[in-house]
Amino acid sequence: MVETTPSSRPRGRHRRPPGAGGPRALIATVQVLGLAVWFSASAVVPDLKAEWGISSTTATWLTCTVQLGFAAGAVASAALTLADRIRPERLLGICAASAAACTLLLAAVADGPAVALVLRTLTGVFLAGVYPVGMKLMTSWSGPARRARDLGVLVAALTVGSALPHVFSGIPGLPWRGVLVGAAIASAAAALVAVVWLRPGPLLAPAPPPDPRYAARMLRERGPRLVVLGYLGHMWELYALWTWMGSYLEAGRSADAFGVRPDVVVFVAAGLGGALGCLVGGRAADRWGRARTVVVALVASGVCCLLSPLMAGAGPVVVAVFCTVWGAVAVADSAVLTTSMSEVADKRYVGTALTVLTALGFLLTVASIQIVPVVAELLGWPAALAVLALGPMVGAPAMLRVRGLGTGSAANRVSSAAASRPVAEPEPEIAVPEPVVVGVRRRPTPDPGEPTTEIDPVPDGYPTVEIYRALRRSPDAPTGHDPRFAREVAEALPPAGADGRERSEPGRHAVRPGP
Secondary structure, eight states, rough: OOOOOTTTOOOTTSSSOOOOOOHHHHHHHHHHHHHHTTTTTTTGHHHHHHHHHOOHHHHHHHHHHHHHHHHHHHHHHHHHTTHHHHHHHHHHHHHHHHHHHHHHHHHHHHOOOHHHHHHHHHHHHTTTTTTTHHHHHHHHHHOOGGGGHHHHHHHEEEEEEHHHHHHTTTTTTTHHHHHHHHHHHHHHHHHHHHHOOOOOOTTOOOOOOHHHHHHHHHHGGGGHHHHHHHHHHHHHHHHHHHHHHHHHHHHTTHHHTTTTTTHHIIIIIIIIHHHHHHHHHHHHHHHHHHHHHHHHHHHHHHHHHHHHHHHTTTTHHHHHHHHHHHHHHHHHHHHHHHHHHHSSOOGHHHHHHHHHHHHHHHHHHHHHHHHHHHHHHHHHHHHHHHGGGGGHEEEEEEEETOOOOOOOOOHHHHHHHHSSSSSSOOOOOOBBBBSSEEEEEEOSOOOTTTTTOOOOOOSSSHHHHHHHHTTTTTTTTTOOOOOOHHHHHHHHSSOBBTTTTTOTTTSSSSBBBBO
């Protein structure tokens, strides 16, 4: 039997599919362009307040309506399983084009907040078909061993795309309608790229329809409940920071010292700094563990929140570096929390769990975005962002209590668990039909004429024992595996000898061929 050393471990789900680098980069590019309309109105709030004479509260709802629309769209899309009914790249293209159309209409015909709020709500609904579907496409090209890393790339793209309107707004002489048109063109380009070039990967699988009963039941389970608390703490801070960082910088006049508009500093700090934080956070989670990475990011961002009143009056270089670090750590745990939920939730209802997580998080952002300007009126903008520290104060202790989140591949985690458990008695052997595996079944009694080897746990390698146990479950059970999973396991088994039997070595498993 072939030993499962690092150089000879079976290649399958646990590794990235061949040629996945190009599609992953293309998916990230589509996200950068498609999400440019998200904060397009927020980037021109000062101009809208001056031209329309709206209050700060009304201006805040130009962002909050997008958040509400996104939450509603995510729930509706999951309930209707749109990503399974419509090809995901086509659904993404349709939604990106629709979001672009809403933004173009806002630039062309809106002359007051009433029309603007309706169009912004619709923009949020359509964006729910851009980011979550992009996540589905990214995971179709990514195995579990590097899923947090690849989702970190996706969130990095979201971060850059969300900050892109601040680049347009920083162009001297460009009116606010031109900023919206630029964001709409970017989103329309994303739709074109998605429809023409984007394709799902070999790991794409249809998601089961959401189970509303599990949506309530998961909050009573320890692991999902703690991850939800960590995610809510993260979301309380993140979108309010992105929305109001420009006002914070403008109040301190730090950007003026550089001779640039605050929007440019926001793009560098929240966009580029945030993208770097996502990449580092994803790699750290795969190497050192999900919960540990999230706690470090939440503690660091909470410290930044508390230091923000003191840093507001510092020199421009200090403020710029501070905001860049803040933008990086505030979003570094975003993809890690999503990956964590997919690992602690019931595997049959991961889609439902992620939908609940996303909806609760974006609903909470509405409250935090509204609270910051209220605090600013009472204490001033330099101290306003300190209230965001409440999120990390709740999220970090919750994630400290999370156990069982691994450092990467679920297979490696199961292998370690199998190695640590003593085997009281030999496990029955599994019969695998040949030459084409269409399923796996168990013989009721072993044939005494065929030699067998007692099953011992593999101390460091592929989790063979646990996979055998999984395959022995009845295919009619809700946790049973389909023939495709059986084929992948069969491909991971060592090659048969000349006599048609599996080779075995002392201390390794023996698997008999099927009848």
